[in-house]
Amino acid sequence: MDKRYIATPIRTKEILDKYHFTFKKSLGQNFLIDVNVLKNIIGHAGIDKTTGTIEIGPGIGALTEQLAIHSDQVVAFEIDQRLLPILQDTLSDFENINVIHEDILKADVQQVIEANFKENQPIHIVANLPYYITTPILMKLLRERLPVDSITVMIQKEVADRMAAKPNTKSYGSLTIAVQYYTEAKVVMNVPKTVFMPQPNVDSSILRLVSRSEPPVQVEDEDYFFTLVQACFAQRRKTLRNNLSSHFKDVINKDTINHVLESIGIDGTRRGESLDMQEFSILANAFYKLQHQ
Numbered sequence: 001m002d003k004r005y006i007a008t009p010i011r012t013k014e015i016l017d018k019y020h021f022t023f024k025k026s027l028g029q030n031f032l033i034d035v036n037v038l039k040n041i042i043g044h045a046g047i048d049k050t051t052g053t054i055e056i057g058p059g060i061g062a063l064t065e066q067l068a069i070h071s072d073q074v075v076a077f078e079i080d081q082r083l084l085p086i087l088q089d090t091l092s093d094f095e096n097i098n099v100i101h102e103d104i105l106k107a108d109v110q111q112v113i114e115a116n117f118k119e120n121q122p123i124h125i126v127a128n129l130p131y132y133i134t135t136p137i138l139m140k141l142l143r144e145r146l147p148v149d150s151i152t153v154m155i156q157k158e159v160a161d162r163m164a165a166k167p168n169t170k171s172y173g174s175l176t177i178a179v180q181y182y183t184e185a186k187v188v189m190n191v192p193k194t195v196f197m198p199q200p201n202v203d204s205s206i207l208r209l210v211s212r213s214e215p216p217v218q219v220e221d222e223d224y225f226f227t228l229v230q231a232c233f234a235q236r237r238k239t240l241r242n243n244l245s246s247h248f249k250d251v252i253n254k255d256t257i258n259h260v261l262e263s264i265g266i267d268g269t270r271r272g273e274s275l276d277m278q279e280f281s282i283l284a285n286a287f288y289k290l291q292h293q
């Protein structure tokens, strides 16, 4: 990678000036201007010339260009109409890029995959995500159970830490369980603000999510499981028993809650943050059975 690539301060400024482009903060527009960080993202993304890649928010094409060089076919979703003519110009050397003008939250990604990639082609999602909707985007992609092997994204450090957290840490919570139910999550690198133009207010990390072929635990009902996990973290300082009492208020009384906890060998005086995924699944399945027998 060298100076001619888009992800340099000089080249980025040239492109922005040429098109009189002004950043929209409301769209989370912080463009990458550091080739080394790009190299790191590409290096961790698991892509090669046989793989298809999906990018969310190509901006002026800094990452898109690298994905086109290092993979077989790239599909990029961009919401900002003003960037389309710019991308047509900056990516004109490539024939393996399809830019789709669409809000990723509304897109039918499954259909796009079928239309753009070969049957059984390995697919990876790689992006420097717009920070204002990091979690909704990732949860949409995971819940839809797309045929995607991995997701490698630049996101706020705090959110990356929550997604990759371990029990008994400050970052561990319902988002951790939601993400790790579908994937194995790992923070691969922390990134300073200086690699973006303009610089965001928060620190960033590269997060890598590798899809699981099977969930790590068996739950009776996924929605019920996720709702119960959320309830256990509703008030972090409260005990499990108290959070469950608030959650089941008029539906299951305290004695019954204690009885269920005892029967599955989970101490009600523990806090939600001390339970691992396995314990949450046992807890959720026990209450689910109680309510659906």
Ligand code: SAM
Residues within 6 Å of the ligand: 027, 028, 029, 030, 031, 032, 033, 056, 057, 058, 059, 060, 061, 062, 063, 064, 077, 078, 079, 080, 083, 102, 103, 104, 105, 127, 128, 129, 130, 131, 133
């Ligand atoms: N990939 C470029 C880079 O690394 O320099 C730009 C990344 S910038 C952090 C986020 C990009 O996502 C912007 O281009 C923005 O317009 C786009 N974007 C914001 N919301 C979006 C949405 N809902 N759907 C698709 N793209 C979106």
